[in-house]
Amino acid sequence: EAQVTQNPRYLITVTGKKLTVTCSQNMNHEYMSWYRQDPGLGLRQIYYSMNVEVTDKGDVPEGYKVSRKEKRNFPLILESPSPNQTSLYFCASRTTNSNSPLHFGNGTRLTVT
Amino acid sequence: TQLLEQSPQFLSIQEGENLTVYCNSSSVFSSLQWYRQEPGEGPVLLVTVVTGGEVKKLKRLTFQFGDARKDSSLHITAAQPGDTGLYLCAGAKGSNYKLTFGKGTLLTVNP
Numbered sequence: 769e770a771q772v773t774q775n776p777r778y779l780i781t782v783t784g785k786k787l788t789v790t791c792s793q794n795m796n797h798e799y800m801s802w803y804r805q806d807p808g809l810g811l812r813q814i815y816y817s818m819n820v821e822v823t824d825k826g827d828v829p830e831g832y833k834v835s836r837k838e839k840r841n842f843p844l845i846l847e848s849p850s851p852n853q854t855s856l857y858f859c860a861s862r863t864t865n866s867n868s869p870l871h872f873g874n875g876t877r878l879t880v881t
Numbered sequence: 882t883q884l885l886e887q888s889p890q891f892l893s894i895q896e897g898e899n900l901t902v903y904c905n906s907s908s909v910f911s912s913l914q915w916y917r918q919e920p921g922e923g924p925v926l927l928v929t930v931v932t933g934g935e936v937k938k939l940k941r942l943t944f945q946f947g948d949a950r951k952d953s954s955l956h957i958t959a960a961q962p963g964d965t966g967l968y969l970c971a972g973a974k975g976s977n978y979k980l981t982f983g984k985g986t987l988l989t990v991n992p
Contacts, residue, residue: 772923810982810984812982813979816979826979858924860923866911866973866974866980867912867973869914869926869929870980872925873923874922874923
């Protein structure tokens with residue numbers, strides 16, 4: 769089954785404790801992206817990657833890192849999480865055609881206390 | 882600045898009613914997509930429109946892309962409780978990889 773898999777689904781952590789949210793897709797998509805979704809603010813792009821070893825900042829990259837060492841994986845790293853990073857995070861992938869659908873994972877709900 | 886404005890933000894209707902939600906912008910998009918998101922899940926693509934004036938139908942859902950490719954609408958006929966969800970529009974510009982999302986319309990259809 770074609771899918772984007774994020775882990776974990778839920779994560780509660782404390783300020784400053786480094787964490788990684790994993791994302792993997794099995795559709796051989798070149799393009800992958802991370803979004804955060806907050807009430808009243810909608811979906812905002814954090815980082816995206818057009819292919820292996822190619823990453824770029826989205827609209828809200830501060831406090832986040834990503835890497836794209838393999839085509840299928842695109843982990844999101846929070847080196848020193850802060851409470852304002854409490855949010856619902858989505859990973860998504862698609863082909864290089866900008867009209868093609870974005871396939872989303874089921875989300876990771878992160879709480880930073 | 883929000884490039885894509887969706888309205889209304891919230892909509893609560895009774896089963897069987899018709900409704901229209903809107904996605905407006907001052908920018909021109911090469912294509913526009915509509916997604917539906919249900920609680921606990923990621924958004925799922927409903928349709929992509931690419932030609933100005935294009936109308937696409939998906940069962941009881943009718944999507945329209947404005948002639949100037951700056952706006953779009955989603956009309957649902959005889960809404961059902963299963964239509965409940967967050968409807969998001971997203972626009973793409975040319976070969977730019979960035980997809981800009983609106984804030985969404987949260988639809989509740991009461992039985």
